[in-house]
Amino acid sequence: MQIKLIPRLLCAFAALAISCGSAFAQPYPQRTVKLIVGFPPGGGVDIIARSISQALSERLGQPVIVENRPGAGGNIAAEQVAHAAPDGYTLLVSAVSSLAISASLYKAPRYDLLKDLTPVAVVASVPNVLVVHPSVKATNVKEFIAYVKANPGKVNFGSAGSGTTVHFAGELFKSMANLDMVHVPYKGAAPAMADLLGGQVQAMFDFLSAAAPQIKSGKLRALGVTSTTRSPVLPNVPTIAEAGLPGYNVLGSFGVMAPSGTPVDVVNRLNRDIAAVVNMPEIKEHLIAYAATPEQMTPAEFSRVLKAEVAKWAKIVDSTGVKLD
Secondary structure (H helix, E strand, C coil): CHHHHHHHHHHHHHHHHHHHHHHHCCCCCCCCEEEEECCCCCCHHHHHHHHHHHHHHHHHCCCEEEEECCCHHHHHHHHHHHCCCCCCCEEEEEEHHHHHHHHHHCCCCCCCHHHHEEEEEEEEEEEEEEEECCCCCCCCHHHHHHHHHHCCCCCEEEECCCCCHHHHHHHHHHHHHCCCCEEEECCCHHHHHHHHHCCCCCEEEEEHHHHHHHHHCCCCEEEEECCCCCCCCCCCCCEHHHHCCCCCCCEEEEEEEEECCCCHHHHHHHHHHHHHHHCCHHHHHHHHHCCCEECCCCHHHHHHHHHHHHHHHHHHHHHHCCCCC
């Protein structure tokens, strides 16, 4: 009797193993996906994340929620994702340049950008724009440079935090124009913008996507965009390079990253779905309305761009001598 039971027991164990295996091999995703943003609602990164979240949810068949974790120039969010389970359910949405700057600026970071995070997809690129409060007596870049030189140490520029792209767009401007201008960091672009509108700071190098409404309403004066070409959103606003500071160029890219070790098939699935979302006419229109240019890259292409950005900003961090505030 015992000998006859052995084949039945083996079959039962085999069936159980297959059942358990199929449970663990369920296709991704099976639950809510979180997009972690390192800045408060209303800033450029937050706008990009919310632009794709609903359509991405429909593609994945699961809720996709945006969770804001502001602080340390976006590094609190990046650290959270870097240390999250590598299963595709916790993703970082960030400005690529901000991550690259932080890699050189922070001497003892709690995560390694190139080792602890995996590039997934690039969503869009957005130039910054130099905007000033209406009380500033300057209507163009050359006049602003002259104004700052006439008031050394008295002109403040706000940013989304130390080490962010909007911070270093200002530091590069200071360095190239040889200016004494004071950096005032905030916990995100939205509170910095609020103080700029209130006149507590005089200038800001904000993402054009976030600043465009304030410019168009006349609440702020745009002096120049940071890219090498003018933006179709503000065609009458020159580039900073053509308006008085030749060679100046800062362009922010927004990307999605996952914890290192996330399965390749999950990364590729997310890349395909994000690319499909960005290609949707209504999403393209929405991004363009916020002065963002839709982008597409494979994870490998994004990885090469990230490494190049780290190298580029390491040189700028070193040449400007910027320290954390």
